Amino acid sequence: MFKKVIIAEDFEEFNLAVKQTLSDFDIVNFQHAKYCDDAFLKIRKAIQDNEPYDLLISDLSFKKDHREVKIGSGDELIQKVRELQPDIKIIAYSIEDKNARIKSLFEDSEINAFVLKGRNSIEELKKALNIISASDQKFISPEVASALQEKGNYEIDDVDIKILKYLSDGTSQDEIIEIFKSSDVKPNSKSAMEKRLSKLKDFFKANNTVHLVSITKDMGII
Amino acid sequence: MFKKVIIAEDFEEFNLAVKQTLSDFDIVNFQHAKYCDDAFLKIRKAIQDNEPYDLLISDLSFKKDHREVKIGSGDELIQKVRELQPDIKIIAYSIEDKNARIKSLFEDSEINAFVLKGRNSIEELKKALNIISASDQKFISPEVASALQEKGNYEIDDVDIKILKYLSDGTSQDEIIEIFKSSDVKPNSKSAMEKRLSKLKDFFKANNTVHLVSITKDMGII
């Protein structure tokens, strides 16, 4: 089982529950941070002191408040920590149930477990701890397990997302083209734009642009 | 202080924290429900048994799962409970920070307190308990207190919201008109529709329809 654990979580309710869970496993050496920045600093410090953490349990979304932060989301924190300390085990602990985001966590950041906050999350957290401490097996909450099986035929690239964001921001197609031209984004013709939009609408089964933006907003893509 | 409390909350982490808080106030007679339906039944039962609850602490959003439910959200639960037992005190306990929704809770459902889940929510929950148990004063978490001061010049009516919902659902303006005509919603001409949309865009400072839907989605109106 793990010896030294750090928790990145802004809500005290979840902090409390995680601490309780860790205690049940007789893990006493743990710390928590309410901001991603703090968590990252602690992890770096621990490495320097030659007493690294062997587990990070991190939330994904953190509330913004008065404080200025460098790392604003758990996704970023996880990414940075994975680079800094490749062998640390990571559990993402979140209410996020968007397939695309979960998939990317496993594939890009190589998290070891994803526990979905919900009616039985403490039980699942315990399962995750058991599994990933004993082996290199992954754990994912059953409610969202389908996220990984989903065929990753996401041909949606950065430009697509950029377009969607501009659209949802009230920019007209013509204006977006102008912006792309003046910032030398590769395809910047009216027709390329329209073709992309057409593909996107096809992909997301959207009837029109309004619908498309509505759908992608719901899916957490923009 | 309160004698008999019921909590409607699906996440066990929050349940745990609330129970802990109540214990700190020496409140021992409390129950919790993970589904709105259950909470409502318990409240009704308690009235019939002549031992009604004097406080409801309710979350607003509940995860959907396999189970079929009649009451799907805390907003509905609160509304129904307020009708059933007008003198019960109600605390909404949620991460919801959309002004429109909070305002409506105070004005339409006459909740007694709104506690925003966050980095210091337990402390705020305690404050809320103190204030509303001793008087008829309202409590609202400072981070969202501005929601109440907002000028309520919401001339946005049901039809507007219906239109926005249809739009975000991919329905074209013409199609919406057809729907309105066949279900005899009052204004159902092309121009009335366009005028309404124009007003909405004006009100929300939206550049176009896509922008409008995007904004109202973000505000939690649709």
Place this chain on the structure above:
DNA sequence: TTTCGGATTATGGATTTCCGTAAAATACTG
């Protein structure tokens, strides 16, 4: 009843978006 003000509806033209086709540019292959 008449008049007024508002709300709804009608109309038409400007603008934007939609969608298919085709030309041009670029990449890839043998």
Place this chain on the structure above:
DNA sequence: CAGTATTTTACGGAAATCCATAATCCGAAA
């Protein structure tokens, strides 16, 4: 290099939306 495939760009007509103006309806007040 020639030939093919893929991507990007160009163009044009159809459809939808945007916007201003004018006509109509309808209830309230004089």
